[in-house]
Amino acid sequence: MNVFLGIDVGSVSSNFVIVDEDLQVLDAIYLRTQGKPLEIIKTGLMQIYTRLSKNQRISGVGTTGSGRQLAALVVGADVVKNEITAHAVAAAHSVPDVHTVLEIGGQDSKIIILEQGIVADFAMNTVCAAGTGSFLDQQAARLGLSIEKFSQLALEATNPVRIAGRCSVFAESDMIHKQQLGHGLPDIVAGLCQALVRNYLNNVGKGKDIREPIIFQGGVAANPGIKVAFEKALNTKIIVPKWFGVMGALGAAILAQETVAKKGESSFRGIELVESQYKTASFDCQGCPNVCEVIELLVDEKLYARWGDKCGKWTDNLQKVKASNN
Ligand code: SF4
Known part of the structure; x- marks a missing residue:
């Protein structure tokens, strides 16, 4: 049985998804990247292999995420796509007529607008923590709560307070102020969820044509308090897809299946690649x-x-260097 692997190597997490030929998810693995993408790619592959059944064979691989080029070279990927495309493909697969994709991860967030399954507009935030999951992590830690408990508490709110959440520093001082005024924890937590959603909509969502159907994905979609805050702010229903936390890898796996179906064979290097030693180095070209x-x-x-040379000076003579190494 042919199966297809999607790998999403990000700065915080690296995800691996296996789909069958009908693009049904068979397995998903989430690992922390911990600044060691090469090791994580090998670890993820080994874990995937131990979990495949005897009759399953990886027949195509796609990569995405900030480490997609590196992952593609290591595994011999059939397709390499940016995060916007991979997330959009997975969203359109989960909800075929999806119009808006709200995506919030630990360190970044994005919005994608689709028209008939094609990306029509998008925006990304990679610099401001106040619109990402790290904002919630910081505030949960400040309140001495696990993120799971924090997520649940938001649903118990009866009268969410307004927290000035434009920046995580302001949010913290405002939250202390609200606690001193005697507001209950659930109302403060719900207020923080609303603050994150306001930040998101005022930054990445600014000027975007946000319309139903709306999908909410990324790690923060695990937090029902944020989903409720989005529904309240947008006055509409939000869909959280089943594989919300690994949508980039799912998109890459779908693209791998489509690519191999067209080209007829895969360039995947196979599990033997984990036996090799990988190292990266870099230099600044002064040319x-x-x-x-x-x-x-x-x-x-x-x-x-x-890679990284704008003019191709160093990639062009790569074959010569490789030949002299042999
Ligand atoms: S463009 Fe080419 S020559 Fe110029 S610095 Fe980059 S690699 Fe070197």
């Missing part, structure tokens, strides 16, 4: 004022790939 940071991937101490 012109661009001063490109050129990245090199070494496999078993031999130069395997290069």
Whole structure:
């Protein structure tokens, strides 16, 4: 049985999803990247292999996320796509007529507007913590709550208080102030959820054509307090898809199936790749004022790939360097 692997290597987490030929999810793995993408790619692959049944064979691989190029080179991916495309593909697969994708992860957030399954508009926030999951993590820690307890408490609110959440520093001082005024914890927590949603809608969501059907995905979609806050702010129903936490990897797996169906074969290197030693190095090219940071991937101490050079100077002579290594 042919199955397809999607890998989403992000700065915080790396996700692996396996789908069958009908694009049904068979398995999903979530790992913390911990600044070691090469190790995590190997670990994820090994875990996937131990969980495959005897008759299942990986017949295609797609990669996405900030580490997608590196992951693609290591595994021999059939397709490499940015996060916007991968998330949009997974969203359209989960809800075929989806119009709006709200995505909030631990360190970034994005919005994608689709017209008939095609990305028509998008925006990303990678710089401001106040519109991402890390904002909630910080505030939950400040209140001495686990994020799970924090999520549930929001649903017990009877009168959410308004927290000035434009920035995590302001939010903290305002929250202390509200506690001192005697507001209950559920109302404060619900207020923080509303503050995050306001931040999100005023930043990444600003000027976007937000219409139903609306999907909410990314790790923060596990928090029902945020879903309720979105429903209240937008006065509409929000759908949280089953695989909300691994949608990038799901999109990459779907794209891998489609790519292999077209080209007829896969370039996946197989599980043997975990036996190799991988290393990256980089240098600044001084050839012109661009001063490109050129990245090199070494496999078993031999130069395997290069990227990052704007003019192709270093990638063009790669084959020569490889030949002289052999
Ligand atoms: S790689 Fe090319 S574009 Fe980049 S600094 Fe060197 S010469 Fe310039």
